[in-house]
Amino acid sequence: MARTLILGAVFRALGAYPSGWRYPGAHSNPLGDPAVLRATARAAEAAKLDYLFFGEWLATGPDLEFRDPDLLARLDPMSSIAFLAGVTKRIGLIATANSGYFDLYTLARQTASIDRLSGGRAGINIVTGADPRAAGNHGRGPGGAEPRYDEATEYLRALRLLWDSWEDDAFVRDRRTGRLIDPEKLHRTDAQGEFVSVTGPLNAARPVQGHLPIVHAGGSSRSRRLAAELADLALVAQPSLREAVAYRSELIAQSRAYGRTDDPRVITPILPVVAETTREAQEVFDDLLRLVPLDDGSPLAQSADFPANRSIRALSSVVGVPLGSPDLDDDVPLRVARRFADGGQRLLELVERRTGRRLGGERPVTYRQLLATHAVPAAAVVGSGAEVADHLQEWFEAGAVDGFNVLTPFLNGQFSAFTGLVVPELQRRGLFRTEYEGRTLREHLGLSTPANLHDSAAGGAAGRRRA
Protein backbone atom coordinates (compact mmCIF):
# COMPACT_ATOMS: atom_id res chain seq x y z
CA MET A 1 0.00 0.00 0.00
CA ALA A 2 1.25 3.51 -0.77
CA ARG A 3 2.19 5.80 2.09
CA THR A 4 -0.88 6.54 4.15
CA LEU A 5 -1.87 9.16 6.67
CA ILE A 6 -1.07 9.03 10.35
CA LEU A 7 -4.19 9.84 12.36
CA GLY A 8 -4.18 10.24 16.12
CA ALA A 9 -7.03 11.38 18.35
CA VAL A 10 -6.26 13.93 21.04
CA PHE A 11 -8.24 13.04 24.13
CA ARG A 12 -9.73 16.07 25.86
CA ALA A 13 -12.69 14.91 27.89
CA LEU A 14 -14.48 18.27 28.02
CA GLY A 15 -13.72 18.94 24.37
CA ALA A 16 -11.03 20.91 22.60
CA TYR A 17 -13.28 23.88 21.85
CA PRO A 18 -13.86 25.91 25.01
CA SER A 19 -17.62 26.09 24.56
CA GLY A 20 -17.87 22.44 23.53
CA TRP A 21 -19.00 21.22 26.94
CA ARG A 22 -22.08 23.46 26.64
CA TYR A 23 -23.23 21.82 23.42
CA PRO A 24 -26.44 19.80 23.97
CA GLY A 25 -25.56 16.23 24.94
CA ALA A 26 -21.81 16.89 25.28
CA HIS A 27 -19.81 15.38 28.13
CA SER A 28 -19.36 18.11 30.74
CA ASN A 29 -18.63 16.51 34.10
CA PRO A 30 -14.97 15.72 34.89
CA LEU A 31 -16.14 13.26 37.54
CA GLY A 32 -17.43 11.07 34.73
CA ASP A 33 -14.23 11.12 32.67
CA PRO A 34 -13.22 7.45 33.07
CA ALA A 35 -16.26 6.13 31.20
CA VAL A 36 -15.77 8.68 28.42
CA LEU A 37 -12.08 7.81 28.21
CA ARG A 38 -12.80 4.13 27.79
CA ALA A 39 -15.57 4.67 25.22
CA THR A 40 -13.47 7.12 23.18
CA ALA A 41 -10.47 4.79 23.16
CA ARG A 42 -12.58 1.89 21.96
CA ALA A 43 -14.20 4.01 19.24
CA ALA A 44 -10.78 5.27 18.12
CA GLU A 45 -9.53 1.70 17.95
CA ALA A 46 -12.59 0.56 15.98
CA ALA A 47 -11.75 3.37 13.50
CA LYS A 48 -8.15 1.96 13.27
CA LEU A 49 -6.57 5.24 14.38
CA ASP A 50 -2.84 5.16 15.03
CA TYR A 51 -2.98 6.45 18.57
CA LEU A 52 -4.79 8.27 21.30
CA PHE A 53 -2.82 11.32 22.44
CA PHE A 54 -2.77 13.01 25.84
CA GLY A 55 -1.38 16.53 26.22
CA GLU A 56 -0.21 17.73 29.61
CA TRP A 57 -0.69 20.87 31.66
CA LEU A 58 0.76 20.87 35.13
CA ALA A 59 -1.32 23.53 36.86
CA THR A 60 -4.87 24.80 37.14
CA GLY A 61 -6.73 27.98 38.00
CA PRO A 62 -10.18 29.53 37.55
CA ASP A 63 -9.20 31.43 34.38
CA LEU A 64 -9.09 28.08 32.56
CA GLU A 65 -12.87 27.86 32.93
CA PHE A 66 -13.15 30.25 29.98
CA ARG A 67 -9.96 29.62 28.06
CA ASP A 68 -9.47 25.88 28.29
CA PRO A 69 -12.01 24.19 30.55
CA ASP A 70 -10.67 20.72 29.78
CA LEU A 71 -7.50 21.60 31.69
CA LEU A 72 -9.26 22.52 34.94
CA ALA A 73 -9.38 19.03 36.47
CA ARG A 74 -8.44 16.06 34.37
CA LEU A 75 -7.05 12.55 34.41
CA ASP A 76 -3.28 12.37 34.42
CA PRO A 77 -1.92 11.28 30.98
CA MET A 78 0.43 8.56 32.22
CA SER A 79 -2.27 7.01 34.40
CA SER A 80 -4.70 7.22 31.50
CA ILE A 81 -2.49 5.32 29.08
CA ALA A 82 -1.68 2.70 31.73
CA PHE A 83 -5.43 2.22 32.22
CA LEU A 84 -6.05 2.03 28.47
CA ALA A 85 -3.31 -0.57 28.04
CA GLY A 86 -5.77 -2.92 29.72
CA VAL A 87 -8.97 -1.95 27.91
CA THR A 88 -7.69 -1.69 24.32
CA LYS A 89 -5.74 -4.09 22.11
CA ARG A 90 -4.27 -2.39 19.05
CA ILE A 91 -4.31 1.37 19.24
CA GLY A 92 -1.17 3.33 20.22
CA LEU A 93 -1.18 5.35 23.45
CA ILE A 94 0.87 8.55 23.74
CA ALA A 95 1.30 10.56 26.95
CA THR A 96 3.02 13.92 27.30
CA ALA A 97 5.80 14.56 29.82
CA ASN A 98 7.69 17.77 30.53
CA SER A 99 11.45 17.22 30.64
CA GLY A 100 11.79 20.06 33.17
CA TYR A 101 9.45 18.54 35.72
CA PHE A 102 9.37 14.78 35.30
CA ASP A 103 11.99 12.76 37.12
CA LEU A 104 13.90 10.95 34.40
CA TYR A 105 14.43 7.60 36.09
CA THR A 106 10.77 7.42 37.11
CA LEU A 107 9.62 8.34 33.62
CA ALA A 108 11.90 5.74 31.99
CA ARG A 109 10.52 3.09 34.29
CA GLN A 110 6.88 4.05 33.88
CA THR A 111 7.08 4.24 30.10
CA ALA A 112 9.02 0.97 29.78
CA SER A 113 6.38 -0.65 31.99
CA ILE A 114 3.40 0.73 30.10
CA ASP A 115 5.00 -0.29 26.83
CA ARG A 116 5.25 -3.83 28.14
CA LEU A 117 1.77 -3.81 29.67
CA SER A 118 0.32 -2.66 26.35
CA GLY A 119 2.33 -5.06 24.18
CA GLY A 120 4.40 -2.27 22.59
CA ARG A 121 1.79 0.41 22.04
CA ALA A 122 3.09 3.29 24.16
CA GLY A 123 4.66 6.56 23.01
CA ILE A 124 5.92 9.64 24.81
CA ASN A 125 5.59 13.31 23.88
CA ILE A 126 8.38 15.39 25.41
CA VAL A 127 7.68 19.09 25.91
CA THR A 128 9.74 21.86 27.45
CA GLY A 129 7.11 24.50 28.33
CA ALA A 130 7.52 26.56 31.49
CA ASP A 131 4.18 27.97 32.60
CA PRO A 132 4.88 29.93 35.83
CA ARG A 133 2.17 28.08 37.73
CA ALA A 134 3.57 24.71 36.68
CA ALA A 135 7.01 25.92 37.79
CA GLY A 136 5.48 26.90 41.14
CA ASN A 137 4.02 23.43 41.53
CA HIS A 138 7.37 21.76 40.97
CA GLY A 139 9.68 23.91 43.03
CA ARG A 140 11.51 25.31 40.02
CA GLY A 141 11.88 28.69 38.36
CA PRO A 142 10.63 28.98 34.78
CA GLY A 143 14.17 29.13 33.31
CA GLY A 144 15.01 30.33 29.79
CA ALA A 145 14.09 28.56 26.57
CA GLU A 146 17.69 27.70 25.60
CA PRO A 147 18.58 25.92 28.85
CA ARG A 148 15.25 24.09 28.76
CA TYR A 149 16.09 22.73 25.31
CA ASP A 150 19.63 21.83 26.44
CA GLU A 151 18.03 19.98 29.31
CA ALA A 152 15.51 18.22 27.03
CA THR A 153 18.34 17.08 24.74
CA GLU A 154 20.31 15.55 27.62
CA TYR A 155 17.09 14.09 28.99
CA LEU A 156 16.13 12.29 25.79
CA ARG A 157 19.63 10.95 25.16
CA ALA A 158 19.73 9.56 28.69
CA LEU A 159 16.17 8.22 28.46
CA ARG A 160 17.13 6.02 25.53
CA LEU A 161 20.20 4.75 27.38
CA LEU A 162 18.03 3.93 30.40
CA TRP A 163 15.55 2.01 28.22
CA ASP A 164 18.54 0.08 26.84
CA SER A 165 19.81 -1.01 30.27
CA TRP A 166 18.83 -4.61 29.62
CA GLU A 167 19.62 -6.39 26.40
CA ASP A 168 16.69 -8.49 25.23
CA ASP A 169 18.51 -11.78 25.80
CA ALA A 170 19.77 -10.85 29.27
CA PHE A 171 17.31 -13.19 31.04
CA VAL A 172 19.04 -16.55 30.53
CA ARG A 173 16.98 -18.31 33.23
CA ASP A 174 19.33 -21.27 33.64
CA ARG A 175 17.66 -23.38 36.34
CA ARG A 176 20.59 -25.79 36.47
CA THR A 177 23.32 -23.27 37.25
CA GLY A 178 21.09 -20.84 39.08
CA ARG A 179 21.87 -17.96 36.71
CA LEU A 180 18.76 -15.92 36.01
CA ILE A 181 20.54 -13.17 34.11
CA ASP A 182 23.66 -12.66 32.08
CA PRO A 183 25.24 -9.72 33.91
CA GLU A 184 27.23 -8.80 30.77
CA LYS A 185 23.91 -7.81 29.27
CA LEU A 186 22.92 -5.34 31.96
CA HIS A 187 24.40 -1.89 31.40
CA ARG A 188 24.90 1.16 33.53
CA THR A 189 23.67 4.44 32.10
CA ASP A 190 26.25 6.84 33.49
CA ALA A 191 24.75 9.93 31.92
CA GLN A 192 26.31 12.93 33.62
CA GLY A 193 25.55 16.26 32.04
CA GLU A 194 24.80 19.81 33.00
CA PHE A 195 21.18 19.01 33.80
CA VAL A 196 20.86 15.25 33.92
CA SER A 197 22.64 12.91 36.25
CA VAL A 198 21.62 9.29 36.27
CA THR A 199 23.72 6.22 36.90
CA GLY A 200 21.26 3.45 36.00
CA PRO A 201 20.72 0.72 35.12
CA LEU A 202 16.93 0.82 34.88
CA ASN A 203 15.00 -1.69 36.95
CA ALA A 204 12.60 -2.44 34.10
CA ALA A 205 13.12 -4.65 31.04
CA ARG A 206 13.76 -3.00 27.69
CA PRO A 207 10.49 -1.77 26.16
CA VAL A 208 8.81 -4.08 23.65
CA GLN A 209 9.47 -1.43 21.00
CA GLY A 210 13.08 -1.00 22.06
CA HIS A 211 12.56 2.72 22.33
CA LEU A 212 9.07 4.11 22.57
CA PRO A 213 8.28 6.44 19.66
CA ILE A 214 9.29 9.91 20.82
CA VAL A 215 7.09 12.87 19.93
CA HIS A 216 8.23 16.44 20.42
CA ALA A 217 5.75 19.32 20.32
CA GLY A 218 7.07 22.80 19.63
CA GLY A 219 7.51 25.48 17.01
CA SER A 220 10.85 27.30 17.42
CA SER A 221 14.04 26.56 15.50
CA ARG A 222 15.49 25.11 18.71
CA SER A 223 12.49 22.82 18.96
CA ARG A 224 13.05 21.71 15.38
CA ARG A 225 16.68 20.90 16.14
CA LEU A 226 15.64 18.72 19.05
CA ALA A 227 13.07 16.94 16.88
CA ALA A 228 15.63 16.51 14.09
CA GLU A 229 18.07 14.75 16.40
CA LEU A 230 15.80 12.80 18.69
CA ALA A 231 12.09 12.71 17.82
CA ASP A 232 10.18 10.19 15.71
CA LEU A 233 7.19 12.51 15.43
CA ALA A 234 7.33 16.30 15.42
CA LEU A 235 4.06 17.91 16.50
CA VAL A 236 3.97 21.36 14.96
CA ALA A 237 1.32 23.97 14.19
CA GLN A 238 2.34 26.06 11.18
CA PRO A 239 0.15 28.98 10.13
CA SER A 240 -0.05 28.07 6.41
CA LEU A 241 0.40 25.19 4.00
CA ARG A 242 3.46 26.87 2.49
CA GLU A 243 5.17 27.32 5.85
CA ALA A 244 4.30 23.76 6.85
CA VAL A 245 5.92 22.37 3.66
CA ALA A 246 9.06 24.41 4.33
CA TYR A 247 9.19 23.34 7.98
CA ARG A 248 8.86 19.66 7.17
CA SER A 249 11.51 19.64 4.45
CA GLU A 250 13.94 21.53 6.68
CA LEU A 251 13.28 19.12 9.54
CA ILE A 252 13.95 16.10 7.35
CA ALA A 253 17.15 17.64 5.99
CA GLN A 254 18.34 18.38 9.52
CA SER A 255 17.54 14.87 10.73
CA ARG A 256 19.55 13.36 7.86
CA ALA A 257 22.45 15.60 8.81
CA TYR A 258 22.33 13.86 12.21
CA GLY A 259 22.83 10.59 10.33
CA ARG A 260 19.31 9.37 10.90
CA THR A 261 17.76 6.89 8.50
CA ASP A 262 14.13 7.07 9.69
CA ASP A 263 12.83 10.51 8.74
CA PRO A 264 10.84 12.13 11.55
CA ARG A 265 7.12 12.26 10.81
CA VAL A 266 5.39 15.62 11.01
CA ILE A 267 1.98 15.84 12.64
CA THR A 268 -0.21 18.90 12.98
CA PRO A 269 -3.25 19.57 15.14
CA ILE A 270 -6.63 19.99 13.47
CA LEU A 271 -10.11 20.55 14.84
CA PRO A 272 -12.71 19.19 12.43
CA VAL A 273 -16.33 20.20 12.85
CA VAL A 274 -18.12 17.68 10.71
CA ALA A 275 -21.64 16.59 9.80
CA GLU A 276 -23.51 14.82 6.99
CA THR A 277 -23.83 18.06 5.01
CA THR A 278 -21.84 21.27 4.80
CA ARG A 279 -24.77 23.28 6.13
CA GLU A 280 -25.25 20.98 9.14
CA ALA A 281 -21.55 21.26 10.01
CA GLN A 282 -21.77 25.04 9.72
CA GLU A 283 -24.72 25.01 12.08
CA VAL A 284 -22.76 22.99 14.65
CA PHE A 285 -19.97 25.53 14.38
CA ASP A 286 -22.44 28.44 14.64
CA ASP A 287 -23.68 26.93 17.90
CA LEU A 288 -20.14 26.54 19.24
CA LEU A 289 -19.47 30.21 18.48
CA ARG A 290 -22.77 31.26 20.08
CA LEU A 291 -21.86 29.33 23.25
CA VAL A 292 -18.50 31.08 23.76
CA PRO A 293 -19.08 33.49 26.68
CA LEU A 294 -18.32 37.05 25.55
CA ASP A 295 -18.31 40.33 27.41
CA ASP A 296 -21.96 41.24 26.97
CA GLY A 297 -22.25 42.93 30.36
CA SER A 298 -23.52 39.74 32.03
CA PRO A 299 -22.37 38.88 35.60
CA LEU A 300 -20.17 36.08 34.18
CA ALA A 301 -18.20 38.60 32.16
CA GLN A 302 -17.56 40.66 35.29
CA SER A 303 -15.62 37.79 36.87
CA ALA A 304 -11.99 38.66 37.60
CA ASP A 305 -10.85 35.69 35.53
CA PHE A 306 -12.84 36.56 32.43
CA PRO A 307 -10.48 36.92 29.43
CA ALA A 308 -9.74 40.52 28.49
CA ASN A 309 -9.98 39.88 24.74
CA ARG A 310 -13.71 39.21 24.67
CA SER A 311 -15.21 42.70 24.48
CA ILE A 312 -16.32 44.79 21.51
CA ARG A 313 -13.49 47.14 22.44
CA ALA A 314 -10.98 44.31 21.95
CA LEU A 315 -12.61 43.47 18.61
CA SER A 316 -12.37 47.12 17.52
CA SER A 317 -8.62 47.02 17.97
CA VAL A 318 -8.33 43.79 15.95
CA VAL A 319 -10.40 45.01 13.00
CA GLY A 320 -8.82 48.48 13.20
CA VAL A 321 -12.15 50.35 13.23
CA PRO A 322 -14.07 51.73 16.23
CA LEU A 323 -17.26 49.68 16.42
CA GLY A 324 -19.13 51.70 19.08
CA SER A 325 -21.32 49.46 21.21
CA PRO A 326 -23.55 47.44 18.91
CA ASP A 327 -25.56 44.51 20.19
CA LEU A 328 -23.31 41.45 19.78
CA ASP A 329 -25.98 39.76 17.68
CA ASP A 330 -26.27 42.64 15.22
CA ASP A 331 -25.15 41.94 11.65
CA VAL A 332 -21.88 43.58 10.66
CA PRO A 333 -22.87 46.20 8.04
CA LEU A 334 -20.99 46.16 4.74
CA ARG A 335 -20.02 49.83 5.08
CA VAL A 336 -18.26 49.08 8.40
CA ALA A 337 -16.55 45.92 7.15
CA ARG A 338 -15.20 47.78 4.11
CA ARG A 339 -13.09 49.88 6.47
CA PHE A 340 -11.58 46.86 8.27
CA ALA A 341 -7.77 46.77 8.33
CA ASP A 342 -5.89 43.58 7.30
CA GLY A 343 -6.44 41.84 10.66
CA GLY A 344 -10.19 42.47 10.39
CA GLN A 345 -10.32 41.23 6.80
CA ARG A 346 -8.54 38.02 7.78
CA LEU A 347 -10.92 37.48 10.67
CA LEU A 348 -13.89 38.06 8.40
CA GLU A 349 -12.59 35.59 5.81
CA LEU A 350 -12.11 33.00 8.53
CA VAL A 351 -15.67 33.43 9.79
CA GLU A 352 -17.12 33.30 6.27
CA ARG A 353 -15.13 30.18 5.41
CA ARG A 354 -16.10 28.32 8.56
CA THR A 355 -19.74 29.35 8.82
CA GLY A 356 -20.66 29.73 5.16
CA ARG A 357 -22.12 33.13 6.07
CA ARG A 358 -21.72 36.24 3.90
CA LEU A 359 -21.70 39.89 4.84
CA GLY A 360 -25.09 41.29 3.85
CA GLY A 361 -26.18 37.83 2.64
CA GLU A 362 -29.14 35.70 3.60
CA ARG A 363 -27.10 34.40 6.54
CA PRO A 364 -25.11 37.48 7.52
CA VAL A 365 -22.05 37.69 9.79
CA THR A 366 -22.62 39.03 13.30
CA TYR A 367 -20.29 40.80 15.70
CA ARG A 368 -20.61 37.81 18.02
CA GLN A 369 -19.19 35.46 15.39
CA LEU A 370 -16.26 37.75 14.70
CA LEU A 371 -15.51 38.24 18.37
CA ALA A 372 -15.83 34.56 19.32
CA THR A 373 -13.57 33.54 16.40
CA HIS A 374 -10.99 36.06 17.52
CA ALA A 375 -11.25 34.96 21.16
CA VAL A 376 -10.80 31.22 20.45
CA PRO A 377 -7.87 30.41 18.20
CA ALA A 378 -8.50 26.94 16.82
CA ALA A 379 -7.39 25.07 13.71
CA ALA A 380 -11.05 24.46 12.83
CA VAL A 381 -12.06 22.93 9.51
CA VAL A 382 -15.83 22.89 9.07
CA GLY A 383 -17.65 20.75 6.52
CA SER A 384 -18.98 17.42 5.37
CA GLY A 385 -16.88 14.25 5.70
CA ALA A 386 -15.66 14.68 2.11
CA GLU A 387 -14.74 18.33 2.63
CA VAL A 388 -12.74 17.62 5.78
CA ALA A 389 -11.07 14.69 3.99
CA ASP A 390 -10.20 17.07 1.10
CA HIS A 391 -8.37 19.32 3.54
CA LEU A 392 -6.41 16.47 5.12
CA GLN A 393 -5.56 15.07 1.69
CA GLU A 394 -4.36 18.44 0.41
CA TRP A 395 -1.94 18.95 3.31
CA PHE A 396 -0.72 15.37 3.12
CA GLU A 397 -0.16 15.32 -0.64
CA ALA A 398 1.52 18.75 -0.62
CA GLY A 399 4.20 17.32 1.69
CA ALA A 400 3.19 19.60 4.56
CA VAL A 401 2.50 16.80 7.03
CA ASP A 402 2.56 13.05 7.50
CA GLY A 403 -0.59 13.13 9.56
CA PHE A 404 -2.84 14.85 12.05
CA ASN A 405 -3.56 15.09 15.74
CA VAL A 406 -7.33 15.27 15.57
CA LEU A 407 -8.94 17.45 18.22
CA THR A 408 -12.62 17.00 18.96
CA PRO A 409 -14.70 20.08 19.84
CA PHE A 410 -16.89 18.02 22.17
CA LEU A 411 -17.49 14.41 23.11
CA ASN A 412 -18.97 12.19 22.02
CA GLY A 413 -21.02 13.64 19.12
CA GLN A 414 -18.19 15.18 17.14
CA PHE A 415 -15.81 12.28 17.66
CA SER A 416 -18.31 9.82 16.27
CA ALA A 417 -18.96 12.25 13.39
CA PHE A 418 -15.23 12.21 12.59
CA THR A 419 -14.86 8.43 12.80
CA GLY A 420 -18.16 7.84 10.99
CA LEU A 421 -17.84 10.40 8.18
CA VAL A 422 -14.20 11.40 7.66
CA VAL A 423 -12.32 8.16 8.34
CA PRO A 424 -14.40 6.04 5.91
CA GLU A 425 -13.95 8.72 3.25
CA LEU A 426 -10.16 8.63 3.73
CA GLN A 427 -10.28 4.83 3.57
CA ARG A 428 -12.26 4.95 0.31
CA ARG A 429 -9.55 7.21 -1.11
CA GLY A 430 -6.82 4.76 -0.08
CA LEU A 431 -5.36 7.34 2.31
CA PHE A 432 -5.93 5.46 5.54
CA ARG A 433 -5.80 1.85 6.69
CA THR A 434 -8.92 -0.29 6.91
CA GLU A 435 -7.28 -2.82 9.25
CA TYR A 436 -4.34 -2.71 11.63
CA GLU A 437 -1.41 -4.52 10.04
CA GLY A 438 1.11 -4.06 12.84
CA ARG A 439 0.93 -4.77 16.53
CA THR A 440 3.05 -1.99 17.98
CA LEU A 441 2.84 1.79 17.72
CA ARG A 442 6.15 1.80 15.86
CA GLU A 443 4.68 -0.57 13.31
CA HIS A 444 1.56 1.59 12.92
CA LEU A 445 3.81 4.58 12.24
CA GLY A 446 6.11 2.67 9.88
CA LEU A 447 9.15 3.15 12.13
CA SER A 448 11.89 0.55 12.41
CA THR A 449 12.94 -0.85 15.78
CA PRO A 450 16.18 0.71 17.04
CA ALA A 451 19.15 -1.43 18.03
CA ASN A 452 20.15 -1.42 21.67
CA LEU A 453 22.71 1.39 22.08
CA HIS A 454 24.78 -0.93 24.29
CA ASP A 455 24.58 -3.98 22.04
CA SER A 456 28.08 -4.24 20.62
CA ALA A 457 27.03 -7.09 18.29
CA ALA A 458 24.59 -4.65 16.66
CA GLY A 459 27.17 -1.87 16.51
CA GLY A 460 26.07 -0.22 19.76
CA ALA A 461 28.20 1.93 22.04
CA ALA A 462 31.38 -0.07 22.49
CA GLY A 463 33.06 -0.26 25.84
CA ARG A 464 30.10 0.99 27.82
CA ARG A 465 30.44 -0.16 31.38
CA ARG A 466 28.31 -3.05 32.45
CA ALA A 467 26.48 -2.76 35.70
Ligand SMILES: Cc1cc2nc3c(=O)[nH]c(=O)nc-3n(C[C@H](O)[C@H](O)[C@H](O)COP(=O)(O)O)c2cc1C
Ligand atom coordinates in the same frame (compact mmCIF):
# COMPACT_ATOMS: atom_id res chain seq x y z
C1 LIG B 1 0.89 21.39 18.69
C2 LIG B 1 1.55 21.65 20.00
C3 LIG B 1 1.13 20.95 21.13
C4 LIG B 1 1.72 21.19 22.36
N1 LIG B 1 1.28 20.50 23.46
C5 LIG B 1 1.81 20.76 24.68
C6 LIG B 1 1.34 20.10 25.85
O1 LIG B 1 0.43 19.27 25.81
N2 LIG B 1 1.88 20.45 27.05
C7 LIG B 1 2.86 21.38 27.16
O2 LIG B 1 3.33 21.64 28.26
N3 LIG B 1 3.34 22.02 26.07
C8 LIG B 1 2.84 21.73 24.84
N4 LIG B 1 3.31 22.40 23.74
C9 LIG B 1 4.28 23.51 23.96
C10 LIG B 1 5.69 23.24 23.58
O3 LIG B 1 6.24 22.23 24.33
C11 LIG B 1 6.55 24.50 23.77
O4 LIG B 1 6.66 24.80 25.12
C12 LIG B 1 6.02 25.72 23.08
O5 LIG B 1 5.71 25.41 21.76
C13 LIG B 1 7.06 26.86 23.15
O6 LIG B 1 8.31 26.43 22.79
P1 LIG B 1 8.92 26.68 21.33
O7 LIG B 1 8.88 28.18 21.14
O8 LIG B 1 10.28 26.16 21.35
O9 LIG B 1 8.03 25.99 20.37
C14 LIG B 1 2.76 22.15 22.48
C15 LIG B 1 3.20 22.82 21.33
C16 LIG B 1 2.63 22.57 20.11
C17 LIG B 1 3.14 23.30 18.89
